[in-house]
Amino acid sequence: MNLSYWETEYLIHKIDYLIIGMGITGLQTAINLKEKNKKASVIVIDRFPWSHGASTRNAGFACFANVSEILDDLKHDSSENVYSLISKRYTGLKKLRSKFGDDNLGYEEKGSEEIFSTTNREEMTNAIDSIQGINTILYDEIGLDHVFQFASRSTFPNTLGTIRNKFEGQLNTGKMYQSISRYAQLLGVKFFGGIEVESWEKVNNTVNVATNRNITLKAQNLVLCTNAFTSQILEEDIVPARGQVIVTEKLETLPCEGLHLFNKGYYYWRDIDNRILLGGARNMDKAEETSFKLEPNYIIIDELKRFMNEEIFGNEVSIDFEWSGIMGLGKENQKTPIVKMVEPNVYLAARLGGMGVALSALVAEEITALVD
Structure with missing residues (x-):
């Protein structure tokens, strides 16, 4: 497919940050990057029209710990890691509520x-x-x-x-997703659904991203917020x-x-x-x-x-x-999120362990700090 002049020069031209994954982690990462770099071009793409993994299909639990889960986790991980993750969940929930407001999230x-x-x-x-x-x-x-x-x-x-x-x-998962999406749009973040990443390669200081639409997107930075679907494009636990x-x-x-x-x-x-x-x-x-x-x-x-x-x-x-x-x-039920640089200009924020509502705001903040 040949792109028009308008598409090439105004829709996908000079992408500073290309985020894969239109879930709540990807959207909050886009928000953070746009707020830090107001003139930057930030684009979020997803294989679906909107997030279809867990962000719009979860139960709306704003929780951070229960006793039996803690005792079970302690059988598989260190005390330090288990309680550190609980702290991250609690902190993440506070950040989410502070940023978007309880009424907008339907939080009770x-x-x-x-x-x-x-x-x-x-x-x-x-x-x-x-x-x-x-x-x-x-x-x-x-x-x-x-x-x-x-x-x-x-x-x-x-x-x-x-x-x-x-x-x-x-909280109300529908209200949460709408609120985060609307906030990102007001900042000027662009969303494009129906685009699936097939591969990428570094050419000089640009990441060329090949997609299923026979379109190559060129970005200065690529951020993968693909959670469970990460293992389809990267070898990760x-x-x-x-x-x-x-x-x-x-x-x-x-x-x-x-x-x-x-x-x-x-x-x-x-x-x-x-x-x-x-x-x-x-x-x-x-x-x-x-x-x-x-x-x-x-x-x-x-x-x-x-x-x-x-x-x-x-x-x-x-x-x-x-x-x-x-x-x-994780393959052995690990729940600690993976937040890291995969290679220069390519970053990953994934494996939220079924606690995306609690962790997404903090994980988005952590990956933004790495990218920036």
Whole structure:
């Protein structure tokens, strides 16, 4: 395809920063670069019309830690790394809220509850025994007192007790994405969807990026904010982790408000617009969920429906929405983001470990500092 004079000279001419990935990390990186370099040409491209990985398909959890996940992570990583990542999540959420505003994000600090039932009684015992020590460390790390508190009562059927974190919240994923996109557009950042990167090469001080449209984009700097999809274009310790989500019909009364987690966070649910959103159960079929395909997995969908009916409501409810999103994890479940220079003028910010909402603002800030 031959480009017109207008396209060549005015749409894609002299790109200072070309960002791959129109998710919330890519958009916030574009915002940061544009704010630091107001005259710079900043362009964001994506294979989809808008982000289709996790940024518009997540559950809207503005969370940073739960006890069972911490204990599980400590089996696979050092204490320093585990608590450092929690601190980064908490800091990232504060930056996100400060930048865009709670109203624009649809943010509500309703807290979270980790649920324990007869099926994970031992897990509850271990968690209770660990609360005091974890709270002490978190006070030193993020300055919050008594982050976790145990309660023996719950409105859910089959529940033995809960551990509450009053400092966590939830947001409206649609509002968040719209707000970040609008902010970037007002700064003059350009977006082009439907463009997929096939390869790039350095020619002198320019990065020539070949695309599926038979268009070569030329940029001074290339920034990859492709999260799970990074492994399709770079050899990195990143694998896709697909997550299934269902949402009920609108209901007059709901069994709960706020964030809820079960089985080390593999099941997670919340209220939204007089509905209950439930996601997870990826542990039921991890091999199949290591996929780039945005498709339903009916083994998991059926399990989520069972859990919704039996464990949350105690009766059958209708489901209005089903979808999947793609997260980026390490091959051994590593969750620490990768933020680095791949080669001169080429940078990477990826592997947000299913915590993109919490980490995106901080990761965008870190990659901007590297690029600049």
